[in-house]
Amino acid sequence: MDFFKKLFARKPKIERVDVAKRFELLARTGQGSMSKVWRAKDYMSGRVVALKLLDIDKTKRFEARFYGMKVRKPTEGEVAVQLKHEHIVQTFEHGITTNNEQYLVMEFVEGVGLSYLIDLQNDVMKQNRLRFVIELGEAIEYFHRQNWIHRDLCPRNVLLDRQWSIKLIDFGLVVPNTELFQLPGNRTGTANYMAPELIKRMRTDQRIDIFSYAVMCYEMYARRLPWDAAETLEAVMQHINQPPVDLQKTAKGIDPQVAETIMRGLAVRPDERWQTMGQMLEQFREAYERQA
Numbered sequence: 532m533d534f535f536k537k538l539f540a541r542k543p544k545i546e547r548v549d550v551a552k553r554f555e556l557l558a559r560t561g562q563g564s565m566s567k568v569w570r571a572k573d574y575m576s577g578r579v580v581a582l583k584l585l586d587i588d589k590t591k592r593f594e595a596r597f598y599g600m601k602v603r604k605p606t607e608g609e610v611a612v613q614l615k616h617e618h619i620v621q622t623f624e625h626g627i628t629t630n631n632e633q634y635l636v637m638e639f640v641e642g643v644g645l646s647y648l649i650d651l652q653n654d655v656m657k658q659n660r661l662r663f664v665i666e667l668g669e670a671i672e673y674f675h676r677q678n679w680i681h682r683d684l685c686p687r688n689v690l691l692d693r694q695w696s697i698k699l700i701d702f703g704l705v706v707p708n709t710e711l712f713q714l715p716g717n718r719t720g721t722a723n724y725m726a727p728e729l730i731k732r733m734r735t736d737q738r739i740d741i742f743s744y745a746v747m748c749y750e751m752y753a754r755r756l757p758w759d760a761a762e763t764l765e766a767v768m769q770h771i772n773q774p775p776v777d778l779q780k781t782a783k784g785i786d787p788q789v790a791e792t793i794m795r796g797l798a799v800r801p802d803e804r805w806q807t808m809g810q811m812l813e814q815f816r817e818a819y820e821r822q823a
Contacts, residue, residue: 549629554582560639565589565703570639580623581640585633585703593703596717604712608635610679610702618670620690620700640698646686649750659695660751661789661822665815666697671744672808674699675737678708682729684743685721686750708737723756727771727799738801741808745796749775752782752789757797771799788818 550556555572560581571582585607597604608625612635615621624636645663648656656663667689674681682704690698704719706712715732718725726742729735749757757775775797778790792814798804805811 547627547629548634550582550584550634554580556582563701563703565593573636576623579639581620581637583635583637584628585635587630587632590633593719600711602711604706606633607703607705608633610705611635611637613677614674614702616670616673618666618697618699619674620698637700640690640692640700642690642692642695642698644687645689645691645697645747645751648691649686649754652754655695656751661786661815661819663691663697663751664748664789665812665819667699667747668744668808668812668815670697670699671740672812675708675740675808679705680708680712680735680737681705681740681743683720683724684740684747685724686747687721689747722767725767726801728801730767730771736801737808738804738806741796741804741811742798742801744808744811745793745804748793749778749797752785752793753778755781786818786822788814788821792818 553574554569555574557570557572557579559567560570561568566583566585569582569584571580572578573580573582594604594606606625608622611620611622612625620640621638622635623638626634628634671681671684679702681702683701688699688701690700692698706717713734713736715734718729718732720729720739720743724743724746726735726739729739746757757778758771758773775794778793779785779787782790792805792811795803796805796811
């Protein structure tokens with residue numbers, strides 16, 4: 532319970548923000564399943580930021596899944612504002628607008644999405660893949676040390692800035708890594724990246740993020756998923772019982788240590804995966820130092 536006491540310690544009341552008066556909305560930069568994101572000029576700070584506005588109805592429906600629990604699920608803003616890591620997008624502020632929307636004010640990242648580079652497979656991706664893998668892993672390792680489960684690790688939630696540095700974004704589906712939030716039943720995420728135990732509505736923990744991360748690593752090298760892509764959870768259910776295609780067959784010339792590390796992260800049974808991000812990262816760092 533100390534985790535929740537610290538998280539929900541009494542904070543000063545924040546005045547509701549009138550978006551039209553506080554910000555100049557310059558351009559839409561993205562839209563998630565429960566939100567819209569704007570590139571905006573913040574009149575208060577004078578800087579250009581990413582302004583995220585959460586859809587009221589969709590957010591309420593998601594948060595309703597956790598009603599009746601002994602402790603309240605933290606909001607996305609409460610989670611994001613605590614995160615301080617070079618490979619995680621910085622959140623400066625969060626609160627409620629005068630229209631009753633939850634909002635987040637974040638650093639604006641000028642760059643491209645990881646999904647774009649996966650599809651393109653240009654020299655930037657080919658020459659930096661292992662570094663991208665390590666930077667993303669370091670962001671997740673830090674996140675896990677703060678006692679969270681991300682639950683929606685996928686390429687659309689990763690950006691690369693102008694220096695080709697990884698930035699993990701979007702914490703809308705995050706839950707605490709505590710017993711209450713590990714209970715079976717809450718199946719959320721992006722179908723092709725969801726761990727088998729999550730799809731099957733079994734107990735979950737941070738190892739579901741390790742599985743999703745391994746899928747993303749596989750894509751960075753192979754430009755495809757470890758299984759045939761599926762559009763629905765029913766289709767995913769059919770392929771999670773099949774072994775993933777060996778990465779050394781789909782990514783010719785890949786370092787064997789890197790390939791074996793990724794494949795272990797894809798194990799269907801959680802106990803057969805890497806148990807922590809630190810263990811998995813150690814393998815990638817060894818390969819990176821050997822190739823330097």
